[in-house]
Amino acid sequence: MQGNIVTPSTHTTRTTCTPSRAARELNLKRGEFDLAVHLGHIRTVPDEGGGGPRVPRAEIDRLRVGEGFPETLRTRVETVGTKEGAGLLDVPPGRFTRLARLGVVVPVKFYLNRYRAVVWLYLAEELRQFAADENNARLLSGRTPPGLREQLKEGLDVRARNWRVRQLGFLRRQSAGHPWAQAAAVASLLDPAQLAEIVPDPYERAHVNRFLPKATTYGAPDSPTAQVAERILRATDPDEMAWYRADLEQAVREARAVQPAPRPAAVHSPARPQRSCTVSAEPAVPAMPRPHPQAVETRRPRGLLGRLRRRHA
Known part of the structure; x- marks a missing residue:
């Protein structure tokens, strides 16, 4: 016996595909695909059947005809750790870590290694752009400004x-x-x-x-x-x-x-019939119940007084 299984409509299936299939068609690893969605490079739509996000076929076609596909898309989601990031900035790893703690470079992902240490990952494209900006040269060489050194000594870490x-x-x-x-x-x-x-x-x-x-x-x-x-x-x-x-x-x-949050509908008890409040001019006095004839007979007076009453009856 089949249960109530919700499946995507034929139209949705035809015009969209699952993230796994989209990643294969875009020549991306699943982690790269998820990061591309995270960064807004790939548009997704909700599944009409209530499932997870789906990727429009038109979005896949748009990316596939883009210049330099698929290398351009891969470059946009390439991530590096501290050592590789320091190499892109041409600084020692220690200096790179200090820049990250100060918020000069911003991580995009993280994971925990087997020693439960946090490993931060950075977008390689952002680091290349940072290194190419001449305004950042003072942060990449020479001594760290005194104010920033004091913050690092106090334990600042905004990663x-x-x-x-x-x-x-x-x-x-x-x-x-x-x-x-x-x-x-x-x-x-x-x-x-x-x-x-x-x-x-x-x-x-x-x-x-x-x-x-x-x-x-x-x-x-x-x-x-x-x-x-x-x-x-x-x-x-x-x-x-x-x-x-x-x-x-x-x-x-x-x-x-x-859009106010939904609330349960109020439960109302059935309405009771209204009693008439009309009062007559002369309130009726309930009649006393008539006694049973046998009961009347058993209560007749006995003796002389009783005979006199029956005689005059």
Whole structure:
């Protein structure tokens, strides 16, 4: 017996394809394809059948006829680590790391190695553009400016924060302008306790949760690996959390004004018939029930008084 299986319509299947097939047709690895979507280089559309995103055939055709395909597209999503990035900037790896901690170069991806260390990845194209800009020459050679050196000594490291900014931009693009999805994009960078504080209404909070993006898992829940990833996936600095909290409050207000969150229909009990309130001029007095004849007979007086009453009856 078949269940209620939702399948894409024939029209959707004919005019779009799955991400896996699109990646093959674009000569991209799946990770490269996902990053291209993340950066907005490949447009996707929702599946009419309720599944994941799909890629329009027209979008694949557009990319395939582009100049330098597929090398141009691959170059736009090429990522490098610290060592390769330092080579592109022609600086020592230590200096590259300091630039990343200061936010001069911004990571686009990360992963955790077997030692649970965070490995940041950067767009090679962005690093080449940074190195080619003459205004950045002072950051690539000579001593680090005193102000920046002091910040590094105090432990400044904005790599995770900058990654979250990029992530929020990606999620907002993927929300397709849906107001509650926009709010969910911001909520995904805060922990559930803060979401409950900012959105106390349970129906609105449930609606935000409905649109939360599917989170990437890193190890078993509450494992050391998951705890390391949690510090990257969600805001931790007070000033950053305050910014996202204010952003979420504004997003919920806008969503509420455009499309209020659904609520269960009110349950009404059946209406009772109304009794007449008309009062007659002379209220009727209920008649006393007539006694049974046998009962009357048994209550007749006995003796002389009884005989006299029967005689005059």
